[in-house]
Amino acid sequence: MEKEIYFDNSATTPVYREVADLMHETMIRNFGNPSSLHKKGIQAEQGVNHARKILAAALEVKPEEIYFTSGGTESNNMAIKGICLANKSRGNHIITSNVEHPSVLNVYDHMEELGFRVSFLHVQENGVVDADELKELLCHDTLLVSLMHVNNESGAIQPIQEVGEILKDYHKKVYYHVDTVQSFGKLPVLPDKWGIDMLSVSGHKLHGSKGSGVLYLRKGTRIKALVEGGGQEKRLRSGTENVPGIVGLGKAVELAMKDREEHVKKMAAIRETLASRIKEQVPDCKINSNFDDTGAPHILNISFPGIKSEVLLHYLEQDGIYVSSGSACSARKGKLSHVLTAMHLTDEEMEGSIRFSFSYMNELEEVVPVAESVGKAVRELQQLTGRG
Ligand SMILES: Cc1ncc(COP(=O)(O)O)c(C=O)c1O
Structure with missing residues (x-):
């Protein structure tokens, strides 16, 4: 496997x-x-x-x-x-x-x-x-x-x-x-x-x-x-x-x-690298998480315009990558996230939002395959919907 x-x-x-x-x-x-x-x-x-x-x-x-x-x-x-x-x-x-x-x-x-x-x-x-x-x-x-x-x-x-x-x-x-x-x-x-x-x-x-x-x-x-x-x-x-x-x-x-501080440093490095790698792959994505002192080191929320997050989630799953669409607690309810609504995202940005969240058990080496998989999936999906 x-x-x-x-x-x-x-x-x-x-x-x-x-x-x-x-x-x-x-x-x-x-x-x-x-x-x-x-x-x-x-x-x-x-x-x-x-x-x-x-x-x-x-x-x-x-x-x-x-x-x-x-x-x-x-x-x-x-x-x-x-x-x-x-x-x-x-x-x-x-x-x-x-x-x-x-x-x-x-x-x-x-x-x-x-x-x-x-x-x-x-x-x-x-x-x-x-x-x-x-x-x-x-x-x-x-x-x-x-x-x-x-x-x-x-x-x-x-x-x-x-x-x-x-x-x-x-x-x-x-x-x-x-x-x-x-x-x-x-x-x-x-x-x-x-x-x-x-x-x-x-x-x-x-x-x-x-x-x-x-x-x-x-x-x-x-x-x-x-x-x-x-x-x-x-x-x-x-x-x-x-x-x-x-x-x-x-x-x-x-x-x-x-090892709290060490873990935080590791997660923050993973988050930052993933954000920039995904931005290279999908330049029109929108990063919804903060990178100043108001952003937690382990959560990265990104919107992919024109994409349905559930579809992207299952694409990534085929490559053995597990992420969440919105929050796991509300993801199955099929309504737009109250959190992203409160942050004034457009419906399209909310529908295409994915949450990546890390723990100290993740490794920096995992970032490149995830970013590449996201890029590939988004390009394929955008072509299918005529956006590519
Ligand atoms: C901010 C926040 N509060 C509360 C909960 C609920 O915690 P539990 O799953 O332990 O009931 C969650 C679960 O995702 C959460 O993210």
Whole structure:
């Protein structure tokens, strides 16, 4: 079989070998229930607590502020619904942006039914919100600001620290939630220093397993539990802990943090080289990701005018190259991306948009075959549609 090139790491990543080995060992040997009083239970509990310490160290917070969940979607739901339901009397206004992940945006329909009012920050053409607009939207009723750190479709980095400063200076307490599913393990993420009260992490985006995640909850922040039961995770997330997933997440984070800067340099070089090689192959393509300090090192979104991205995706697949059309979460729904719409792309640019996303496991040598394959496919497709 020819070599496969996986450039879809924002959809999910392969699990580290060390993580898979540790999870396997946990499943067959250290399989206890952390609530059991005997040795097997205590061993499992120790594994969970060890992972909690690793997560806390990576985020520079206290271990008791780390809650394990099933992933980014659950953490986002737990934070937004949890804070609103527990603090209704303090305000009913939520501020967010119009480029959030569906696991944030779709929660607001439910919150609006419950009487909350939601305001959306707009993004500029580079996909970044304007922090000054936030100052205009804040009002006496504002309870929560929820923003993503890195956008999963464009790779745009939001001014998370600046927003934290604005909220610190505001005369009334406003809770601050940040979705760091696409940034944690790659960019610095410092919730305590940046004034963040709640923060979401997902294991499978950083070489951990699917079904593992974290909600950081600043000590003293009151949220309502969404799942009632045996009272695990200090009563905020009942259900027997996913011990293999949790210990695996701990290991994945340990490995990601150890070589973080080196990995970032490698991914940034791959991204930059791929962008310029593709531009040589397809001069009329449009690069939708940023190459200044508002662009994440691992996401490259490019529009190929006159091409349908799904068709191009399957062409590339025939050469063993895996990419995404728009975001994997919305790619199958058949409507134009809300993120690219917010960035004012034309319909044609959106229809022809491809996301390439990298991990440290990719190599610079993979760039040339991908760029050549893209060039060949685009020329063929443009000829078929009479554009070539
Ligand atoms: C920015 C962002 N938030 C949340 C999620 C959901 O995370 P999970 O797949 O762990 O539920 C994703 C997944 O793509 C994402 O990109």
